[in-house]
Structures are given as structure tokens and as C-alpha cells.
Amino acid sequence: MTAISPINLIMDHQTSSPQSSVHQSLHTTTSAAATDDLPTLLHLSFNQDSGCFAAGTNHGFRIYNTDPFSEIFRHEFDTPGGVAVVQMLFRSNILALVGGGPEPQYPLNKVMIWDNYQSRCIGELSFRSEVKSVRLRRDRIIVILAQKIYVYNFADLKLLQQIDTVINPKGLCEVSHVSGMMVLVTLGLRKGQIRVENYGSKQSKLIMAHDSRVVCVALTNDGKLIATASSKGTLIRIFNASDGSLIQEVRRGADRADIYSLAFSTNAERLAVSSDRGTIHVFNLKVDSGSTQTISDQNSWPPPVVSHLSFIKGVLPKYFSSEWSVARVHLNEGLQYVVGFGHQKNTVVILGMDGSFYRYQFDPQVGGEMTMVENHNFLKPDETLS
Secondary structure, three states, rough: OOOOOOOOOOOOOOOOOHHHHHHHHOOOOOOOOOOOOOOOEEEEEEEEOOOEEEEEEEEEEEEEEOOOEEEEEEEEEOOOOEEEEEEOOOOOOOOOEEOOOOOOOOOOOOEEEEOOOOEEEEEEEOOOOOOOEEEEEEOOEEEEEEOEEEEEEEOOOOOEEEEEEEOOOOOOOEEEOOOOEEEEEEOOOOHHHHHEEEOOOEEEEEEOOOOEEEEEEEEOOOOOOOEEEOOOEEEEEEEEEEOOOOEEEEEOOOOOOEEEEEEEEOOOOOEEEOOOEEEEEEEEEOOOOOOOOHHHHHOOOOEEEEOOOOOOOOOOOHHHHHHHEEEEEEOOOOOOOEEEHHHOOOOOEEEOHHHHEEEEEEEOOEEEEEEEEEEEEEOOOOOOOO
């Protein structure tokens, strides 16, 4: 693991409007190799507040604003070079890149630190095996390998910690982002187990979240709540990160499904879930990240959606007493979607690996099918989806 040079972060002003701060911190540059051919998507991810999203392609990478929707930056390499991981640091000029695809731009075992002001890599971290994913904080870089996690100080790339995990092919790991001590959640050393690192209390906690493999995790920005899904894809569980207690269990459906993404709303009132069934679900949560009170203690909260047969739950299987989503939408089955909450009230933003961008609105009281607000093909920004 080596650093080419020190990293000098140039942070955005958090008080700026979303659109203006993006344009202040991201400079648009396109190489002469840009063509009219649509690239192949290798990666999609939101930044820390879902105000932007990043796309890695077989030619380079792009950054988009979510509200209003617009492409604000792209970099395409002179020779075809795939980028399989693009991680933003809020709206700053710093990105973390990992090569991928048939013709990777960078070795699969390296994390490249890209400075958008200089339009070049200013540092790198090298490993003995393939990098699965990366997470960024203003003070830390977290690199996830198949069975190990490395935590670095951002300023000088000094290695601070190594964490062993069970096999982790998706590179599952999330970190808190509010100022203060970091909370990190990743896989434990056993199937179905997650590990929570609280750097404030200097404690590590193991939670048996599921009987089967954990395939998706989410963490609130303040690090107080964790959501997990297993390979069965039927139940999503919400845990208190500080003591590991199970707070709530919600049901996506009865049939097995591959869960692609989990996302908490900013105030942790709701959780969004996407799966290979082509469905996006929104659940009302019983707690927010600042409190562990239940709904019975907070009468202003919308109630969970429970099966109408729950009054005989002592006779029927647990399925009938499950808490169901308050809102949902069905898109294309089998396509991978990443979901995040929009900055407009009661909206979700949905990104598809076919280049689709959707904004849907939901009614948290009435529930039911969500209403589409807008849709685009972000690989062709001037075109809407038919």
C-alpha cells in the first residue's frame, strides 16, 4: 500500500445550494475520445446525501445532479478504460476510483484518488487482491477487499486499522458521515453476522442479523440505525447500532428476491428497498436516528402497514403479522436498481443499470402505488424513457 502524494482536500460549502455547489466543485472536462456510442454501465452509486450520483462506465465516469436532474461532469479516457467503482466525497473535487470491466483503466487491486480540479490521480492505495468497494469520509478512506477491510487517515493515507470479515464479494460496508466519531458497519466472521465498529466508544459489536448470508446493509448518516437484508430477500431488519438490539422487522414479500439496495431517509423516518423483482418499496419506520421510542410513544408518526389478518397472528404464520411497505412501484423485473430518497418531500430517486433515472412521489399516509414525477435516460440526457 503506497501513496503517490499527499491529498489536499478542497471541500464544498455545505451552506451552498445543491446545484451551485456542484458546479463550484466539479469542473467539466471531456477527452477527445468521447463518441456518440452509449457506454456500458459498470457502477452506480449516490453520494452521501443523495444530491448527486456517480456512474462508472467502460470508457470512464460521470457525475449527475439529482435535483434538478442534470449531467454535470464526465471524464472519458483517451483509450477505452473501465471504471467499476466511483465514490464521491459529498460535492468535493475528490473521488475514489477502481478499474473494472473488460478493459480496466486501473488495476483491480488499486484505489486511485482522483482530484477533479487537476483532472488526474493524486494518490493510490495498492493491495494484494481485488478491491471490492470503497467508502469515503472527510477524514477516512475505507477500502473493502473480499475478506478484509482497511481504514486509512485521509490526510496522509496512514493505515489505522484492519478488519477481517467473512467472504464479502459485494464489498458490503457503510460508515456514518455526520461530524464526530465514526461508526462503521460491515460483515462479521460468520454467515448472517454483521460487525459494528464505534470509534467514539472504541467498542466493536457483533450482531447475528440473519440465519442466511447478509447481502445488503445500510446505515443512517449519524450511525445510529442499521438496516440489513439476507439472501432470502423477504425480511429487512433494523437494528440499534449502539447496543445491537432489533428495533423493527419489515417484509418486502413472500418470495425469495435479490435485494440490491437499502436507503434510509435523511431523518430515518423511512426505509427504501430495491430488488430484482423490479419493485421499489418504501417502509415507515418506528424510530428515527435520534430516538429509540416506538410508535406508541410518538402518536404523530404514521402507523406501519400490517396485514389485515394480524388479529389472528397467534394461529397463522408470522407472514400475516408482518409490517408491509406503505408505498411501492414496479419497474422492470431482473434489472438492477439503486434507490435513494430525493431532496423533495416524500420522493425517491431510482437509478437503473440500463441508464434509467426515475423520480417518484409517495403519500406516507395513504400509501399505495407511487406516482412518477419525471424519468430520463441519463446516458442520453436529452431523452426521456418511453
